[in-house]
Amino acid sequence: MENKNKPVRRVVIAGGGTAGWMVAAGLSKSLGRLLDITLVESDEIGTVGVGEATIPSLQNFHHLLEINEQEFMAETMATFKLGISFENWRDVNEDYIHSFGTSGTDHWTAGFQHFWHKGRERGLATDYGDYCLELKASLQNRFAHLPKGGMNYAYHMDASRYAKYLRKFSERFGARRVEGKIAEVRMDPDGDIRALRLDSGAEIEGDLFIDCTGFRALLIGGALGVEYEDWSHWLFNDSALAVQTTSVREAVPYTRAIARDAGWQWQIPLQHRVGNGLVYSSRYTDDETSQRTLLAAVAGEPLMTPRVIRFQPGQRKETWKRNCVAVGLASGFLEPIESTSIHLIQRSIVRLLQLFPQDGISQADIDEFNTQANTEIAHIRDFIILHYKVTNRRDTPYWRDAAEMTVPASLQHRIDLFRATGRVFRIPNELFAENSWIQVMLGQGIHPASHHQSADLMGDAELAHFLDGIRGSIERTVAQLPSHQRYVEQYCAGTGW
Known part of the structure; x- marks a missing residue:
């Protein structure tokens, strides 16, 4: 694909959640006066919504957007995070902290x-x-905050509240939300995506489409057929259970990652509750055993019934193809052991802004985007392995x-x-x-x-x-x-x- 010299003015974001609204926030704050930004999501489709632990790079994203930290933390019921406590990882009853x-x-x-x-x-x-x-x-x-950035920290936050917070932020800068389920991805004869047809019959046309449809990857995988590279031979876990519980003790400034017999348990303290989960491999255990393991290990009363999330560790072989860029789970997935999911979303946003195809999509930009994305996630993959x-x-x-x-x-x-x-x-x-x-x-x-x-x-x-x-x-x-x-x-x- 050479430069088509077709200016990109209409950006359509398929899917909301953390990924979709982070994209909307980044694009609307940076280029909102030049673009028509539409986000399509359905209230009927739930999001994974368990990306509640972050790493310090999120501060950089917020600085770019000029987001007030106190406001953000109050809105998302956030606490501070100084690192991750790895318990039983070196051996049973042997712990360390990655700060x-x-x-x-x-x-x-x-x-x-x-x-x-x-x-x-x-x-x-x-x-x-x-x-x-x-x-x-x-x-x-x-x-405490120390002078001259003397303390490196990140956040624990309520992911669903974060998406709502970024929605309000994005709409102030001109982003528009459309309610509806995507019924069909309409294609041009040359192979580009032309529009999203919703179940209402409405069509949302665009020049550039951002796939934030999660594991379904309706655009990058479904419509454009980009293959997925499977890393399960290195990363055995393919399932997770998530449950929220009441807080029974003071919130600690770190995430707990507790190794279990066939996976590991997370514990993330927020202001108003605790996020809990168990990541495990279906090759070595089953859902029922995992649920018993998780519920026996949590403190506080469960606020919901644990739900199973299936995933495949790996990445799309191309995260940008033709006029579609995949962001978040649609582009690949690494388990949340080092809280890198939101970081990868923001890196995709920054990379897209740096290579934004304002005057037309070129294959050179696409290749550079994909090279950087593939290299970055491979380094993180190695660290997790x-x-x-x-x-x-x-x-x-x-x-x-x-x-x-x-x-x-x-x-x-x-x-x-x-x-x-x-x-x-x-x-x-x-x-x-x-x-x-x-x-x-x-x-x-x-x-x-x-x-x-x-x-x-x-x-x-x-x-x-x-x-x-x-x-x-x-x-x-x-x-x-x-x-x-x-x-x-x-x-x-x-x-x-």
Whole structure:
């Protein structure tokens, strides 16, 4: 497809939910005066609606949209998130936290982990987590905004309220919502999508279509026939149960990810309730067993009947084809172990804005979009596979098979490099930075065999002073922080707290 020189003025978003309304918000705020933006959704079609945990990059999206944090948090009953507590992952009853912070201070030749490793050898260093502010604050359930962005954080939020909040935001900038079910995707003779026919008989024509129809992928998969790349040989889980419960204790500033016999359980504390779920593999367990496991493990009273969600881990081989861009679940799915779903939505939005085909859709833009999208999700995929591959658990068939599977060569290289040398190198533009890889690999039980020689240049007194200074500064800062619960109540309490 060469540039058709057909200006893109009418954008049609198929589907609402988090993905649809994030797209509407991003496009309307940035290009609303140049575009006619229509979002089609039906009140009768439910959304997955369990993407309630986020990562710090959502702040960037909100800054671009000039969204007020306190207003957003009150509207979505949000709390703060400093990381994820991984429980039973390294082995049964062995836990660690993957926080959003950085650990220690790097030298230009080598990361902090090398100096920490040397300190452990000499009996001068304590646990690696003691050198990370966000991790220590998590353990003590404390939080506050610090000067100069001194605390890295994300949010726990009510996903359905977030979609409603973004709908109001988008409509202020000219986006239009149309109620109705999509009955047919109408095509042009040349193979482009021409319009969406609704069950009412109305037709919504467009120049560019955004597929936010979830796992159904009515446009990118159904109408355009883009194939799906299956990653279930690496990521065994294909089912999830979700249930909301009443809050019975103060909200902690982290997500809990608790490994179970054939999957893992999430626990996400909001202001007004707790989001819970169990992600599992139907090859190793069944729905009834999983429901019993989940309900036996939740605290508080269930506010709904648990519902089963089926999914296939993987991605569309093309997320932009012809005049259709797939965003969210329609473009692919990775289980929410590292809360990356909303991040991938916003990255698609930013990428689309950067490559927006205002003067006509060109194959060069499409190819660049797809290359970036495929590379980005592959890096995240590897990081998620790491949690399963590197484990000491051998107590169930699920964990034995996960530990024994062959992983992508790109991931195996990272594991081998860290195990041998303690080194981690970030690939340009990938989501997870060096410290994320280090926290997870150390937490899962990889102990490097060696360290960088820069750490050998410090004598005991100098190294002890260096390590103690970092740890002491963090302890003093955390001691001055208020409790997370109290801070949220004062900063952004929503109605219904």
